[in-house]
């Protein structure tokens with residue numbers, strides 16, 4: 256019992272967790288889950304929530320809480336031994352999950368409870384409805400042979416997804432470029448130069464070290480005058496984990512992607528779906544693939560004219576100002592930034608001194624305090640996985656502890672790119688005890704350089720608000736059952752509502768004053784700078800919109816159109832989608848799909864459209880704050896009570912209507928993006 260992963264009281268003891276603890280702990284908990292389930296099924300004649308579902312949720316919760324730090328550390332402090340231990344557990348967990356999903360006795364017991372238990376509340380009913388659907392989606396109704404095949408596929412899928420992410424991480428870290436002549440880096444802002452110098456020093460090198468981590472890659476593509484350098488890094492970045500580029504074939508995801516599509520298709524067909532896209536939509540707010548595609552094409556039709564006009568403007572600008580006739584993919588970001596400066600004389604760099612971490616973090620907490628009456632404070636001396644990580648707790652107006660979270664802000668080697676929120680513990684209340692929700696908030700922002708505080712771009716601040724919105728959804732829930740508390744059980748295409756919703760506060764003067772202030776003088780963002788910043792807000796919003804639509808349509812189509820005979824046709828379909836909706840055609844060598852981890856290594860397969868879908872909801876929800884005031888207490892309380900606290904206990908549409916008083920309309924989104932809405936609002 257000295258395995259730290261089995262100490263399931265309180266927070267995970269991160270400093271004690273070693274790779275050799277992982278498999279024994281998971282083996283033991285899986286075996287307890289299995290025998291516990293059998294015992295519960297054997298010892299009862301008449302099943303109820305209290306005698307079956309609750310004790311099962313307790314068993315599952317123990318397993319989740321032990322696995323959560325393992326999976327989290329695998330993402331943020333990856334190492335060979337940890338990776339091996341993590342991967343050794345994936346098939347076991349997948350096997351267990353399918354086994355439970357295919358357990359007919361359990362299925363019948365749940366059906367019985369749903370029909371006969373007289374004491375079920377709304378959240379319990381919803382939890383059981385979800386569970387019954389999940390049984391079907393796990394193949395509970397299938398004949399034995401197909402059940403076995405289903406299970407095999409689930410295991411392979413979880414391993415392939417993990418391998419996809421590993422390849423991408425390895426390929427990202429394999430590439431770097433040491434620059435010894437500062438002249439080659441002309442145009443780069445001082446912060447990017449400082450970071451490159453610090454990175455070189457940390458690796459014992461002289462000069463400036465560039466990497467494919469986002470805080471290094473992005474400034475080069477945006478600011479470096481050296482076109483060859485931009486080209487070189489663009490090629491390295493967009494060919495990661497593929498058959499092309501500087502590390503061609505070394506971590507090639509091609510075969511994995513084909514296999515993933517193939518197996519997803521086969522599994523969907525076992526369940527009698529036409530394709531994996533239909534399977535994916537079975538648990539979403541959207542009703543059919545057709546509805547999703549119509550939604551995406553409708554948005555494309557509304558934005559493509561503006562996107563084309565924006566590109567034409569960029570081409571005219573570069574031709575007039577720089578004599579450039581042919582813009583390559585590695586020129587777009589650079590000249591777009593020039594055009595933005597020309598038109599609005601504003602840069603991300605210029606804003607950075609106003610967003611020191613020391614203002615942004617407490618300011619964001621202040622925003623949440625005003626909106627929902629929550630108090631957030633840091634707790635010291637908590638055992639974490641890295642010295643940069645901090646830990647906080649959230650309390651309500653009455654001092655009640657609502658949730659806790661870890662905050663891991665900076666990019667570093669061995670940490671997966673991007674930003675995300677993940678669950679450490681879920682809210683879970685039984686007669687015996689109350690478990691407080693705990694979240695991990697992970698970002699990959701520029702670290703502090705020298706003794707300055709970390710200075711964030713406004714984009715980074717927006718990302719932070721986004722992830723914090725997910726975190727609040729997880730932590731402020733009032734639902735007592737982990738299967739439908741927080742983001743659990745929420746339809747995936749509605750899960751981005753609270754996150755995208757929070758981003759709006761990054762643009763409002765009243766909120767900005769809380770989260771910004773010059774890191775040296777403490778002065779607020781000058782008014783004229785704020786004017787320029789908001790004027791530039793929708794710069795190239797049409798181009799950004801069609802880019803997201805390109806990804807979303809591509810994701811739907813490769814899952815809808817897969818056939819075993821023809822295979823994935825991944826780049827063929829991507830080409831078609833691009834010629835239909837994109838305004839920028841990337842070069843032949845671009846291997847975007849090989850790094851599209853949302854759909855190949857994460858949970859967004861045939862679900863990437865969720866970002867746009869939920870953006871309609873979040874923009875429309877925010878429009879009520881625009882009407883009533885962005886810190887209006889009643890509106891804040893209503894969002895808290897009707898959406899954040901409800902988790903997955905009701906359908907997302909019902910929750911939205913309870914808050915907004917009607918179904919969602921698309922025009923708020925278009926207005927926020929500066930894209931003209933036409934007369935007929937479309938309900939989604």
Ligand SMILES: [Zn+2]
Nearest residue numbers: 721725751754
């Ligand atoms: Zn999100």
